[in-house]
Amino acid sequence: MSISLAKLLRLGPVARLSIGLVSVALALVLAAELILDALPGQASGERQMRQRYAENLAVTIAPLIEADNEALLGRILQQVVTRGGDILSTAVRRSDGTLLAERGDHALHWIAPEAGRSTDNHVRVPLNAGRTHWGDLEISFAPAGPRSVADWLRQPTVLVVVLLATLGLLLFYAYLRRALQYLDPSAVVPDRVRKAYDALGDGLLVLDQDGRIVLANRAFRKLHRDADNELQGRKASELEWLDAAMSKRDPPGAPWDEVLREQGAVADERLSISQADGGSIETVVGCSPIMDGSGRLRGCMVTFDDVSELQRTNEQLHQTMSELEASRSQIRAQNDELRLLATRDPMTGCVNRRALFENAGDLFEHAAKQGGDLCCVMTDIDYFKRFNDKYGHAVGDQVIQAVARTLLRVTRGSDVVCRYGGEEFCVILPNTSSEQAMQIAEKLRASIEESASAALRTIRVERITSSFGVASIVQGAADLEELIVQADNALYKAKEDGRNRVSLWQAPAG
Template sequence: MEKLKLKMFKLKKFKLKKLKPKKLNINPFVRMSLGLVCLTLCMVLVGDMVLGLTSDERRSLLDQRKKICETLAVQFSKLAEAGEIGTISKTMNSLVAGNPDVMSTALVNINGETLAAAGDHKKYWEPPGENNSTPTHAQVPIFSGEDQWGTVEVSFAKTALDFTGLLEDPLVRFMLFLALAGFAGYMFFMKRSLKHLDPKAVIPDRVRSALDLLAEGVVMVDEKSNIVLANLAFAAKVGKDVDSLLGQSLSKMTWHSSNDTKAKRVKERNLPWIKAMKESNTQTEVLISLTAEDGEKRDFSINSSPIMDGSKNMRGAMATFNDETALQQANSVLADMMDKLKNSQEQSKIQNTELQRLATQDPLTNCLNRRSFFEQSELAWAKSVAESQPLACIMTDIDRFKLVNDTFGQAVGDQVIEAVAKHLTASFRKTDLVCRYGGEEFCILMPAADLGQAVKVAEQARAAIAKDVGGKLKTKTPITVTSSFGVSSLTHGAKDIAELINQADKALYLAKESGRDKVSRWDQVDDDKAA
């Protein structure tokens, strides 16, 4: 089933690649000919604009409209001074009737009142703005003396480009002829002149045939890194034919660093054939990736050497391309497997650490459990006896804990145990062993601490528990939480760790009997009574 899915995936991938549109390759001679034709036409147009070789009907029409406006300004100013509004009206009617380019006119005084009009002025007039004019809407100021008396508004016919007679224009016909004849002439000239520069003619056929037999890609570039020779192997690897590669820049292809996971593009100065020409020495086994036009990535090991003429002048470079795509893919798979193995080892380490924690700590309080406590306390006892160092033990118990559990439930009871455990852990040193001995009872072993030091720390812990724990519980009814402490030390004659813990437990019993929320010492205990 897995093999069938893999085959179907490969088939789909093949079909998708096959349906990709191929990039249009235009013959270099055609490209150069089109470029020269465009350059020639641009030069003709610029010459016409600068020298005015051909007439411009639009320009002539605008000049004519300007003259009409200037004539109206002079005539109507004199008539306005004489107060001959009727003459102005007749003149405007004659202008509209006799000139098809003038659609309408109107005489407006300084207050905006229309005194006379000719043509359908409301239809054609579009105000261009205060004291402004356009090619189709002109405003001519009329003066009486030195003061503006009013304005003559003139609406001209709208102008539009006429493409129907475009081919009748001599300039257009000349440029069309120049384009067709120039293209044919340029093509003929370049093919005749540039055939002697064909790079294939430089290499004998037998040499090209020998290079085509090589499995490695071979490319020769000029001093500008343009390809002058490429064998069949290289053309097949980049997905192009040999002829289309000639003249292209090898450096402009999409080259990326093989060791860069972000596929950062290689700078042109770092490409091996560029360095070979710049440094005049051979570049060997340079790993670079190429992304072809179809999106396929290939990894190459490239060797490149400079090419010099007899006068030691740099003429180009030769480069060989050894395809290491399969090897790099295998290395990538191996690296991925190594990463997974490393992650698996790290996960195992984390899990082992968690198992170790679960095996040595109480899950509710994170204090040591009894098994781990006894293992470490035996070592602490042996070290203290061997080095004659003091050792103290404390037993503590939450007062009236059963009443709290019965009244408020086990969940609140667990909160009380957790809160007391946090205070104990915070009160004692990191080197002290804090153990949940059972239920609501805790045992603390203090290496290198005498009886007085242990009593002092126990008193501090007792006061902190009585002050803080009850108020921080999440209960509707306030709870008072206290603890009693019993303290013993190595100086009281215990023969082993079990007896030392028993002494501290009896001191705890004394604290309970004395009213609770107290710290009692073993040397205060009447052994027979306690027993």
Template sequence: MMPRLRPFDTISRIAVGLAALVVLCLVTIDALFGLVADPAAREADRRRAVSQVLADQLMVAATRLGEREVQQMLDAFRRRETQALAIVLRPTGAEPVAGSGILQPAGDVGRMHLAVPVQLQGRDWGALELQWQPIPGEGWPQRLLSLSTLWPLLCFLGMTVLLRLYLGRVLNQLDPSGTVPGRVRTAYNSLTEGVMILDEHGRILLVNEAVAQITGRRDVSIGRQIEDIAVFASMRQDDPSRPLPWRMALENAVGVERIRMVIGEGSRARILLVSCAPLGPELDNPIERRLRRRKGAEGCLVVLADQTSLERAHEQLSRALKDLQGAHEQIRLKNEELFRLATRDPMTGCLNRRAFFEQAGALKERCNLEGRPVAAVMCDIDHFKSFNDRYGHAIGDEVIKAVAGIYNGSAREADLVCRYGGEEFCVLLPDCEEAVALAIADTLRRLVQDTAGDGIDHDPRLTITSSFGVAVTRSTRVGLEALIDQADQALYQSKRNGRNRCTLHEEKVAEPA
């Protein structure tokens, strides 16, 4: 009965390896000692030899013979060597002095060119150039079909077939899978998990078909050491310092469960959960169990569960969740941007009037309920129209931005800064008595006067000032609009009194320092 083996199983690989080794040895011996003669190489060597002999004869005769005798020697050589197409005797860097036949350019395909150095009295004189007809069988088609090329291939194929047949018959007697009943093997192969049984040395005693499907390798065969199989030797686990699961089970006689391991690289990688159980008799005596752990297990059952699909589904779900979170973050940022556009003045970044009145109304109500004072400060840039008329609207916009930057930068967290209209601003200050509110307004005035012109690229430096009106209330009877109106009246009082100053509603004007 012929062995039941796959077309390229372990025995076939052994046969190919042995045949390749033998042929390599034969080729090496042939290269060193010339076991198989090469007619083309032999003819090429002969042509070089006779060319060298002719050159030596010419060196000896050149000192005694004339040009006519040299020419006769060349013609006689051509008549004797019918394969020689042309011979030329050429001094170094000069035209030929003698020749026989027509020497074609050296680049012509299919001709053999030889140039033999010629010396006279120990000095380089020139060269003897010979052109030969192509050697029969020297072309690639002829060389590929020559015996010197075909014999290694024929030997390799013949030895591979013979070794495969011989080893297949011999090693089939050692195949342990033949001892497994067919029904047991069928049930074993019906399992979706990969299952292997190892002996105490880690050799595979039994393996089902699922192992080949999971690992993608057909070289997982009975009798091989498990670490000798590349797919198992290259398996990676989360803790590289930990021994391989089957080694832990064999050496310590303890089971390991669901160790995550990876085989392959990139998109072809597969994730496995490896469980191993030691094989051996059940021992009730604790002392015997400890002794067996020291000695090791008699064998090991290895189960490979493919988790690749589950892991990839989990990765896809994680990516989808991450994309969803990213979309949520983008929506949040867009909402913040929309809120900023809806509540802020685009030029200055201050609150617009609608947003200011919404927030200021709620802030004043809280202060009134808690009995805290609220101050409103109206601010106006002095002589702003003159900036537009003299320097243009672009400079006017820069003036507004510079002043607004001072107000925004000086405001407390609870303060509200609003671009009230044009060059006019309103600042709402919670928890500010009259003196504090007036001091804050005067600080803003000084900052505008001293620093606002620095941020504008203009020569000479612009002088910018502002006027301020301050109103403070604790009363619920004074509404927000009334409070702002009082501050506006105080602002106009500052302008009437000379600008660049602060005025408290129904109070005297604070002169600039």
């Protein structure tokens, strides 16, 4: 039978109380040490040893100073720093503040004590000439303290604390184990009542007026792995896994605290209890006060209804609805894509001929009814057959694409750009006069001449140009088809006049 390490490390109420009492006792001892210096320590002994060492050294070097033997004085100070172990620097300072001799980085390590009194790490011994104060011997020591774990453990304070902790834990544990036999909270609930509560499907807690657990049934102990620990006598809010769940409430806090404080019932509180495996148990919590015959509050009863399965079912339903909505969105996107494919020329991205008559036809009818302006621009790539014959149809396609990109880039968002057929394009300009249309067409012509050839991806070709024909609705076209024919006739006029130019349609004379 295997026993988990967690179960071996679980502490019962007696052990927890014993540790608490020992902690209080040690705190009192340490407070006494801090306030009254009741425990023996090494600091005072170390300070006295350093003071005596400095005084002995002062006696040794005094004759050398009187004899003005600075060389021997320097060697002695050097040996003190070299062999002293915890001595960082030493110096002999005259009463006027000047140094007679120093060894070690005395300026770095020496901190002059206040009021001339020595400290633990900086010791000063006066040097007298007769009854006159001649100067001082100064020694800087490394900070006193244990240099290893063994030194730290041998300190009197640590030894006293360890001894008190060990003996106190044993004595407190033996005493409390005996005393708490008469204070067992489980004796409050009869065994038959406990068995009846264990038969319930919902988790149940019975708390006293202080929020301490008097009874926890079997279903409650299944809510979390740590719920199987010793629970009687503990505050429900001290259960870490339950407190973590309560912190997610808005506002945070336990509902039974509200019941014990306000003596009112709480119902339908959602509570998610996180599990060690990363999952969670979803519960609905209800709390009711327990009153005695005199109407005084004696505690409360807390129920935990496990609704995890219902929650999972709802989540699956929500996921199914989300998937259906995603499918509908995907279908709409596909329909939009099909609609785009049906209305766009795949090579250039311009609208195709059918979409032109659907969209621009409405624009023409609106302009005709409102008496507004609308122009049509027809354009054709000059000498396009030469590109196909000289470079092949692949380069010819690139030329068409370069011209289309220029048309789409230069025209406005309200304009309709159509690949009318082959290398021919049609541009519908709503709310545009013939003068404005001529300017736009000229801008398109110049942009194609300047940038279209440089936009080819695979080859350098000679200059690419286009010819443009412009016609306006005010010139009397009866419908869109006639307007396009007029613009197309103007295009042929531009080609006859030498190509790479813009021509406005003129009605035949007579």
